[in-house]
Amino acid sequence: MNAPLVEVRHLVKHYPHVKAVNGVDFNLQAGTCFGLLGPNGAGKTTTVEILEGILQPDSGEILYKGTPVGQRFRQQAGIMFQSTALQDYITVRETLHMFARLYPKNTDLEVLIERCNLRTYLDQDNRQLSGGQRQRLLLAIALVNDPDILFLDEPTTGLDPQARRNFWDLIDSIKSEGKTILLTTHYMDEAYTLCDEIAIMDHGHIIAQGSPKQLLQAHFNDVILQLPECDIPAEILSDYATHNRKGLVEITTDDVNRTIEELMAQQVSLARMQVRSRNLDDLFLELTGKELRT
Amino acid sequence: MFVKRFLALLSARNKEFIRDRSSLSWNILMPVLIVAGFAFAFSGEFVEKYKVGIVEPAQATSMIDAFLHTRYIEFIPINDIKRAKIKVERHQLDMLVDAQQRRYWINEESPDGYLVEKIMLATIGSGLKKQTLSGKPIRYVDWVIPGILSMNMMYSALFGVGYVIVRYRKNGMLKRLKATPVTAFEYLSAQVVSRLILIMAITVFIFYGTNFFIGYAMFGSHLSLFLVFALGAISMISLGLVIAARLTSEEMAGGLLNLVSWPMMFLSGVWFSLEGTNPLMQQLAEFLPLTHVTAAARAIMIDGAGLLDVSYHLVILIVQSLVFLLIGALAFKWE
Numbered sequence: 001m002n003a004p005l006v007e008v009r010h011l012v013k014h015y016p017h018v019k020a021v022n023g024v025d026f027n028l029q030a031g032t033c034f035g036l037l038g039p040n041g042a043g044k045t046t047t048v049e050i051l052e053g054i055l056q057p058d059s060g061e062i063l064y065k066g067t068p069v070g071q072r073f074r075q076q077a078g079i080m081f082q083s084t085a086l087q088d089y090i091t092v093r094e095t096l097h098m099f100a101r102l103y104p105k106n107t108d109l110e111v112l113i114e115r116c117n118l119r120t121y122l123d124q125d126n127r128q129l130s131g132g133q134r135q136r137l138l139l140a141i142a143l144v145n146d147p148d149i150l151f152l153d154e155p156t157t158g159l160d161p162q163a164r165r166n167f168w169d170l171i172d173s174i175k176s177e178g179k180t181i182l183l184t185t186h187y188m189d190e191a192y193t194l195c196d197e198i199a200i201m202d203h204g205h206i207i208a209q210g211s212p213k214q215l216l217q218a219h220f221n222d223v224i225l226q227l228p229e230c231d232i233p234a235e236i237l238s239d240y241a242t243h244n245r246k247g248l249v250e251i252t253t254d255d256v257n258r259t260i261e262e263l264m265a266q267q268v269s270l271a272r273m274q275v276r277s278r279n280l281d282d283l284f285l286e287l288t289g290k291e292l293r294t
Numbered sequence: 295m296f297v298k299r300f301l302a303l304l305s306a307r308n309k310e311f312i313r314d315r316s317s318l319s320w321n322i323l324m325p326v327l328i329v330a331g332f333a334f335a336f337s338g339e340f341v342e343k344y345k346v347g348i349v350e351p352a353q354a355t356s357m358i359d360a361f362l363h364t365r366y367i368e369f370i371p372i373n374d375i376k377r378a379k380i381k382v383e384r385h386q387l388d389m390l391v392d393a394q395q396r397r398y399w400i401n402e403e404s405p406d407g408y409l410v411e412k413i414m415l416a417t418i419g420s421g422l423k424k425q426t427l428s429g430k431p432i433r434y435v436d437w438v439i440p441g442i443l444s445m446n447m448m449y450s451a452l453f454g455v456g457y458v459i460v461r462y463r464k465n466g467m468l469k470r471l472k473a474t475p476v477t478a479f480e481y482l483s484a485q486v487v488s489r490l491i492l493i494m495a496i497t498v499f500i501f502y503g504t505n506f507f508i509g510y511a512m513f514g515s516h517l518s519l520f521l522v523f524a525l526g527a528i529s530m531i532s533l534g535l536v537i538a539a540r541l542t543s544e545e546m547a548g549g550l551l552n553l554v555s556w557p558m559m560f561l562s563g564v565w566f567s568l569e570g571t572n573p574l575m576q577q578l579a580e581f582l583p584l585t586h587v588t589a590a591a592r593a594i595m596i597d598g599a600g601l602l603d604v605s606y607h608l609v610i611l612i613v614q615s616l617v618f619l620l621i622g623a624l625a626f627k628w629e
Contacts, residue, residue, distance in 0.1 A: 052473050054629070071475060079473040085465030087306055089313035094306065101302035102474045104295055141470075 003066065005030040005149060005180050006051070011060035013046050020046040021057070022204030028149070033171070033181040035195035037188070037280075039288050043204040044184045045082065045153060051182065052079050052151055064149075075103060078147030080138050082154045082184075086126040092137055093122040096144060103145035116140040116170065132163035139170060149180040156190060168193055188280035198280075202288045212280060219286060220278035222254040231269045299476050303484035311454070311492055321454075321496055325446040329439060329504045344410045347372040347381065349392035358393045361417045367410065380597065382407070383429030384511065389414070397423040404431065432596055436511040439504075440591035441564030443497055447523065448530050448558060448584050450493050452551050455485055455534035460547040463538075463629065472628035482623060486531050493527045494520070513598030519591055521601065525608060526587030529615040533583065535622030542629075558584040563592075586610050 004027035013021040021043045028034050038044045049055040051062055053074060064073045086095055096113070100106045113119055116136045121129060129137060135155060142150055152171070156164045164187075171194055175181060185191050191198050192212045199209040208215055226248050240259070243250045253259040256275065263270060312318060344367045348358075362369055372378040372390065381387040382399050388406040390399040391414075398414070400407040411424075462468045471481060498520070505512075512519075537554065541547045561568075561575060562584035568576050579585040590607035593599035601608065 054469060054472060074473070074475050077473075079470075081466060081470060081473075083466055084470045085462070085467045087310055087467060089310040090306055094309065098302045098306045099474070102299050102471075102476050104475075 002030060004028055005065060007063040008051065009061040009063070011047060011050060011062070012058045013050060013055065014058055019204045021050065024206055026199055026206060026209065028180055028182060030180050031178045032196040033175055033183055033194050035191040035198035036182065036184045036201060037191055037198055037284060038201035042201040044201050047201070048151055048153055048182065048184055052077065075105065075145065076148045078142035078145060078150040080142040080152050080155055082157065084138060086137070088127055089125060091123050091125060092118055092129070095126060095137065096140060099141045099144045105146055107143060107146035112140050112143055115173070131158055132160070132166070135159060135163070135167060143174070147179065149182070150174065152181060152183045154184055154186065156185070156187065164190070188284055192280050200284065200287055207287055215283055216278055216280070219283055222252050222278065223256055224276050224278070225251040225253060225256070225259060226274040226276060227251070227268070228272050231272060236266050295475070296480060299480050300484050303476070303481060304488050307484060307488040308492065311488070321446070321450055322500060325442055325500050326504055328442050329435065329508065343368055344388045344406055345370060346410060347378045347387045347390040349375060349390070349394065351394070357421055358391060358418055361414050364413060364417060379427060383427045384596065385429070385431030391422065396421065397425055399425045399427050401428060402426045403428055430511060432511050435508060436596060437592065438565065439510055440595055441588045443501060443523065444526055444584055444587040444591060445559055445564050446500070447493050447497060447527050447587070448555060450496065451489060451527055451530035452534045452537070452555055455489050455531050456538040456551050457544065457547055459485065459538035460541045460544055464542050464544060468628045478626050478628070479623065482535060482626060486528070486535070489531050490524065490527050494524055497523055510595065512595050514594030514600065518601050519594045522587060522590045522594060522604065522608070525611045525615070526583060529583040529611045529618065532615050532618030532622055536618050536625070539622050539625035540627050558582045563588050583611060583614050
């Protein structure tokens, strides 16, 4: 394996009464998409902001291409924050040009405009952009310096499904150019679709790390059978690990054939049964618990 | 790269200000309305009562004793005849009397001077030798315009820099810039220069625009006045940077900016002369940049002072600018 593009070593950041990041280690391989997942307050944003140079860690080390991060990293990193205000009264075109002039190296702005589908809005005031247009502009700003590494902090939060899919395609095309991406998201389908490797954080620690498939295989060897509640007698439910959700009974089993045979033996209609594999949502809840975080 | 980044930020900030029509028109309209209001309110009546300067020692001869007891005339002791003669020329004094040398000066174009002379001659006779001066009167609007321009500059500097930086910090714009190669020095200098250019452009526009209709007294150099205003603007922009250095709440910033600007508006001699006011107030006024901009600009416009004559005010403004800039830059936080 090649030397990692970014090496994060025992990162620590404590606030009064909160250990936001408490000894985090991971590597980012060049040309991959690395997803950082976790519930609210897990320490994802703090970790990412330390990497971006926004926050200073209490201790730990970040190496970029083998050397401590510095001005060179800032010039070669593209950043899209979770929420960023844009300067009022200037247009999309002027915003792109302004950010382009802040960096020594730029990508071709015309290509960037086409890629991020900004052509129609180029002369529109930043204040008049819709959520999707705005996110595409913020992505274009993050790409304006033709970065080697791109930080995307919850880039599709608040977007409609169509805009999200469109954004995923954009990220996929950026990835295909060999750029390295660090993505934080609350959407597990997004992480599954885009990320080559994910790390799940909780309470300032990384509690699981690997490719989505590896993690699912490592944590689950069972599947879920879904049946309408009215199709299955209540007295047999106690024989299984079940979960009721919106009129559906979910039976978790590691032996599908045996469970189906048992259900058929008890005259349960399987006409409307669905079998689904475990996904990242299940893994996330399994690892971080189901209690509400604020 | 510094120049490129600096110009990128400067240009973006200038565009934002110029396109924000409400803010721009308010910056221009408010001082014009104030000037127009004063020009209208004080048109015609320049002085409330007669003022006669008496060269010290006033009691050198008893021949003017009877005149000195005339009611409704304010007798002002004078030590500097040269300056007093300028005041007669500008109608700030109706007459100047030097009893020891048996002479007096009046402005032949001053109606009040004519009346005061008649009163004196009727009281003490024609024992003093008459000397005549000439010159246009100084109206209240002439006196107050340097203060109004300085005050407008103060509001534009404090709120235009202080408030805007706090807003950018609060909405994450500064955080976004921090993630670029831009340094705090580049960002702050772009803000200072942008605001300085806009303030000076607006001040020049207001000065010449209103001067076209009102015709201010201007005895000094226009270039000196420009330099004084530019230095005053830098000083007050720097003060805005100090206030905005760390705040994240626009409400707190607004409160602090008002806390700073309101005393300056009333204690800096914008509306009335500080001469004769409480000494404590005068000492307090010495710490306020607006006091020095107003005093220097007024001296240039009304007294025809040169830069050397107002060097005391200029030195204080330079020192204040450096101190404020240093504190503002050291204390500055992107977030």
